[in-house]
Amino acid sequence: MAHADNLYIAASVADAVAVLVDRAGAATPLAGATWVMRAPLRREPLAHSYVAISQIEALQRIDISEDEAVIGSCVTHARLAEALAGRGDLAALATAAAKSANPAVRQAATVGGNLCTADFAAADLVPALLCFDAAVELEGPGGVQRLPLQEFLSLRHALPVGSLLCRIVVPRSAARSAHARLPLRKAGDYPVAIASLSIEQDDKGIVTRAAVAVGSVEPVARRWPSLETALVGRPLNTAWIGVQAERLAEEFTGRDGVEAPGWYRVKVLPTLVRRAVEALSAQTA
Amino acid sequence: MPITLIVNGEERATQAAPMTPLLDVLREEFFLTGAKAVCREGFCGACTVHADGIARMSCLMPVGLAEGCAITTVEAIAADGVLSPLQQALEDHDVVQCGMCFPGMVMSLTKFLEQNAHPSRDEMKTALAGNICRCTGYERVIDAVLALTNAPQAAE
Numbered sequence: 001m002a003h004a005d006n007l008y009i010a011a012s013v014a015d016a017v018a019v020l021v022d023r024a025g026a027a028t029p030l031a032g033a034t035w036v037m038r039a040p041l042r043r044e045p046l047a048h049s050y051v052a053i054s055q056i057e058a059l060q061r062i063d064i065s066e067d068e069a070v071i072g073s074c075v076t077h078a079r080l081a082e083a084l085a086g087r088g089d090l091a092a093l094a095t096a097a098a099k100s101a102n103p104a105v106r107q108a109a110t111v112g113g114n115l116c117t118a119d120f121a122a123a124d125l126v127p128a129l130l131c132f133d134a135a136v137e138l139e140g141p142g143g144v145q146r147l148p149l150q151e152f153l154s155l156r157h158a159l160p161v162g163s164l165l166c167r168i169v170v171p172r173s174a175a176r177s178a179h180a181r182l183p184l185r186k187a188g189d190y191p192v193a194i195a196s197l198s199i200e201q202d203d204k205g206i207v208t209r210a211a212v213a214v215g216s217v218e219p220v221a222r223r224w225p226s227l228e229t230a231l232v233g234r235p236l237n238t239a240w241i242g243v244q245a246e247r248l249a250e251e252f253t254g255r256d257g258v259e260a261p262g263w264y265r266v267k268v269l270p271t272l273v274r275r276a277v278e279a280l281s282a283q284t285a
Numbered sequence: 286m287p288i289t290l291i292v293n294g295e296e297r298a299t300q301a302a303p304m305t306p307l308l309d310v311l312r313e314e315f316f317l318t319g320a321k322a323v324c325r326e327g328f329c330g331a332c333t334v335h336a337d338g339i340a341r342m343s344c345l346m347p348v349g350l351a352e353g354c355a356i357t358t359v360e361a362i363a364a365d366g367v368l369s370p371l372q373q374a375l376e377d378h379d380v381v382q383c384g385m386c387f388p389g390m391v392m393s394l395t396k397f398l399e400q401n402a403h404p405s406r407d408e409m410k411t412a413l414a415g416n417i418c419r420c421t422g423y424e425r426v427i428d429a430v431l432a433l434t435n436a437p438q439a440a441e
Contacts, residue, residue: 006302006303006304007303007304007347007349007350008354009349030347033345033347033350034327034345034347036342036343037304037345037346037347038305038325038327038329038345038392040325041325041326046304050304052349054350054352080427101327101415101416102327102328102330102414103340103393103397103412104327104330104333104340104341104342104393104415105327105342106343107339107340107341108341108345108346125409164297189328215405235323279370
């Protein structure tokens with residue numbers, strides 16, 4: 001159903017893919033629209049046309065089993081936060097969805113939009129999903145393709161015409177997780193830095209697996225392998241982990257932005273790691 | 286092709302381009318100026334309306350995505366000219382200052398109180414994270430709403 005040349009409301013994934021292919025790269029998928037509608041403020045032109053996917057029912061599903069959570073790309077932050085509330089292993093993702101932006105934006109902004117907006121360095125869901133080793137599923141003319149999220153982040157600038165991010169697959173485990181963010185106000189604005197953790201421990205409290213992801217510090221969120229290695233094989237000690245984070249923080253090159261200079265983002269990162277560990281400890285208590 | 290939406294219970298149509306912000310159609314075409322155009326980037330909340338019962342920033346909503354939606358603006362909150370209990374509480378406590386943020390505050394709080402009739406002070410602050418008051422009148426807003434929600438009839 002087309003409203004006009006520059007906005008097509010897709011009824012299904014196949015419909016959206018067909019129109020994206022037909023418009024040969026001149027059309028862009030549109031979900032919650034919260035980033036696209038601010039293009040004029042960024043002095044960016046709007047795309048020639050958009051294919052709205054937010055009304056496709058299949059992309060609004062959340063299916064949570066014992067093994068994995070499968071999240072449709074058009075699930076909003078608000079719905080995701082509600083669906084994940086109380087699921088300890090996915091706490092980092094639930095927190096990221098519940099704390100990002102502000103209540104009205106969370107009602108519109110989608111998971112898929114957060115992952116596809118390459119210029120949005122402060123996206124909360126990206127580091128949260130990275131620490132779960134999440135994967136994304138794309139549909140396009142060639143069928144369904146599954147990619148690790150980190151790989152998708154490096155490819156998203158130049159996806160083949162007609163590719164549509166449809167689902168995010170989050171493996172579940174015995175891990176516990178936490179998400180710490182630092183906005184300049186208490187809430188409502190972009191975080192200066194983000195740390196997401198997912199930790200598994202044995203019955204003696206020794207860390208057997210650690211995943212740490214950092215967002216908003218650099219242009220693209222990424223894992224922190226050296227800190228993960230340092231955490232494994234030891235008890236979860238907040239002070240010790242904070243010292244390691246300070247020692248290893250120089251591995252990051254902070255991005256300068258209007259809300260904070262790059263050096264500040266790196267400087268606060270160890271504190272956010274400590275806060276995330278404290279949040280994990282609080283879950284245990 | 287016109288875009289049809291239900292605004293304050295009335296079917297309305299617009300010929301605006303579908304990527305036009307809903308806010309601009311409400312203000313410039315339908316002359317519903319309660320929603321304010323301030324930041325236009327989803328930070329200030331002055332343009333908050335209800336779309337199918339959900340509080341949304343109308344500056345970030347393309348009108349093309351509002352096709353068929355029920356839109357409620359602040360103009361419809363005082364049914365038949367009678368202030369809602371929330372509006373009355375805000376007036377009774379002399380909370381309104383410059384008025385720029387207030388329509389958005391009312392719309393956010395109206396929806397929030399439907400979901401949480403007895404919020405704590407912290408819950409109210411969290412709910413208002415997307416509504417910026419340039420007069421910094423936050424504490425008085427919260428005082429007024431808590432007076433409303435803590436009133437004996439509010440518990441009934």
